[in-house]
Amino acid sequence: MRQSELFTKTRKTAPKDEVAKNAQLLIRAGYIHKEMAGVYSYLPLGLRVLENIKRVVREEMNAVGAQEIIMTSLQRKELWEITDRWDDQKVDVWFKSELKSGGEVGFGWSHEEPITDMMKQFIASYRDLPAYVYQFQTKLRNELRAKSGIMRGKEFVMKDMYSYSTTEEKHREFYDKAIAAYLKVFERLSLGDRTFLTFASGGAFTQFSHEFQTVSDAGEDTVYLHRGKKIAINKEVLTDEVMKQLDVERGGLEEVKAIEVGNIFSFGSVKSEQLGLMFKDENGKEIPVILGSYGIGITRLMGTVVEVLSDEKGIVWPEEIAPFQVHLVSITGGNEDVMKEADRVYDLLKENGIEVLYDDRDVRAGEKFADSDLIGIPTRLVVSEKTMSEGGIERVDRASGTTGFVSDSEVVQALQK
């Protein structure tokens, strides 16, 4: 896409009331627009990143056999009363409204209840199990404070997956597969090194739930890392007993701030019993289904990547989720030959299926480079009088800053997927 046609522009400053680094950079680079505290729209570049993150997560969820659906925002009061999660005293993030047709309606802040209720339509026998379903849903939460940019909002996108299994053993097998799939997602987003499987409190059914915590000073959580074992322990379960169980000592743990980018949870049969999700086993006996719940904050992941990978010049996207693979920058100084050469390279990239943002704007070189650094596309290709005289294209790696000259065929070979 030609940058001259992109309707967004970079800005020198972020809104004054925006305190989070992720939102400041994303607003300045034209990825997002702030509607109100904790509520952001996604502009063309931002939507591309979001869709790329969803693609990565979708691939990994499909790989473990999960099927994608999309539930609704509107929620039935009667359903959530059954599990005692309608009352504002029990759940303090509900948005609720009056229905014209009578009664109250809620706006989905979570979806265990409606998905589990729906599964009653499709699960009757052990032959119908296991079933794994997931969605990318816009969650609405009436948060009192929202000052972490897109990392904690009143409106955000979450991937939530639910597993329905016949036995605790089979549940556990899938739960472990989900852990592996999650770690793969964070790996692909270049967050693998600093994201830790974290032991947290488990509720009635299991001792632990698990979080995936990415180390960052921008995090709202405090966790205790064991780098050697590549695990962490949430403050809430940091007891002598737990440390013993996990074979770690207090001295070997490092207290850090972290961002919770995912969490997974075993519900056992509690919710199934409450909602009446039963199956008949081989002997015709009615048994409640074992339920697990697996979340990844999609918009939060985008914010996390910006928090931990950006540098003083701007954003640095990992290749998997960058809005474009290449930022082609022409420095023409009014020279028509340079313009033609840059156009030629643009066409070459497009013809080879390489996603390219082409800065064809008539602005100063310094401004183009500053914008390019701010926007953070992994590979920059520069066409100028200088590069033409040297018979190549200059290639700049956004993350490392390393530069070099490359030929047409080298560029295509390196970037073609």
Add this chain to the structure above:
Amino acid sequence: MRQSELFTKTRKTAPKDEVAKNAQLLIRAGYIHKEMAGVYSYLPLGLRVLENIKRVVREEMNAVGAQEIIMTSLQRKELWEITDRWDDQKVDVWFKSELKSGGEVGFGWSHEEPITDMMKQFIASYRDLPAYVYQFQTKLRNELRAKSGIMRGKEFVMKDMYSYSTTEEKHREFYDKAIAAYLKVFERLSLGDRTFLTFASGGAFTQFSHEFQTVSDAGEDTVYLHRGKKIAINKEVLTDEVMKQLDVERGGLEEVKAIEVGNIFSFGSVKSEQLGLMFKDENGKEIPVILGSYGIGITRLMGTVVEVLSDEKGIVWPEEIAPFQVHLVSITGGNEDVMKEADRVYDLLKENGIEVLYDDRDVRAGEKFADSDLIGIPTRLVVSEKTMSEGGIERVDRASGTTGFVSDSEVVQALQK
């Protein structure tokens, strides 16, 4: 995908309270799930259709130069007060809620206001125009009645596009392009023949707005067709003067029920003036931007296709939006050779990039064929003892019912995209 692994199942009957044909068929075939009146979840097959419709619409919107974004559901009261559309007396479909952080918040039933307000960040000069933006948004509307299935709901997906132009003339040019793009969308969804550009009331700025009305007894609107001119007139503007203007006579018009699948509207500069969206022209003079608005009901389109293209056996999807290209059905009768041959055809199709639902279930042939008719995938391929003895695969066209024998290479050639 193997049908034995699909968690949804077909049903003999739809819920008793479901009166709309589209929802009855879609629920029975496992495409959607009813959460409450006018609120439906989309299951794996349904989500695939929805994403295909979005793909078609996206391609046509991108082709006219529009850029995709995603706005928010949460809406600022203060913004909608400026245009006098916050008051429930003025707009009777608002869902509203209290913010924990203080004040009221609305849930987006439309997005002209926030998009136009946002564009103030990016439009200052004539050089920033034109700009065309669109989104696929889940709209929430507090509808009193919802009995048309997914054709009118409290929660539904809409593609809304907005055009920002410097002059009325340039606006008109884009408006006409949008009409052509819309007609192309309906053509690709096999609704072209029965969808009519319809003259409707235009408001303060233009005499007419335009609707796209698909003729169907399930429609809530009444329009007057002129088949020769391929136009229609909405009841509300059917006057002698308008008929004269459009060069039609009352006797040549046919009164029909129709479904409004799209509408487009010129706002002129009214909303831009209210919200302060101005640009400086070549002489530095401040002028309000000319605004147009262009909607297509995505979920409504899905319902419309089911209403008008289905037959007594079930749904009939057009190729562009079918959940799969091929429904491969094995009739094994326990014969392992047939099973192996069907598996081989399944692998062949997948290897050639053909999207296939493979009914590998161990159920009677009659049930498989009935389910296949209900689900409505355009091409059915049957592998059985009979087809194997005749040395080919039976191909059945869902729409026409025509059958024939085909070879591997014929199948691949016919279906490969």
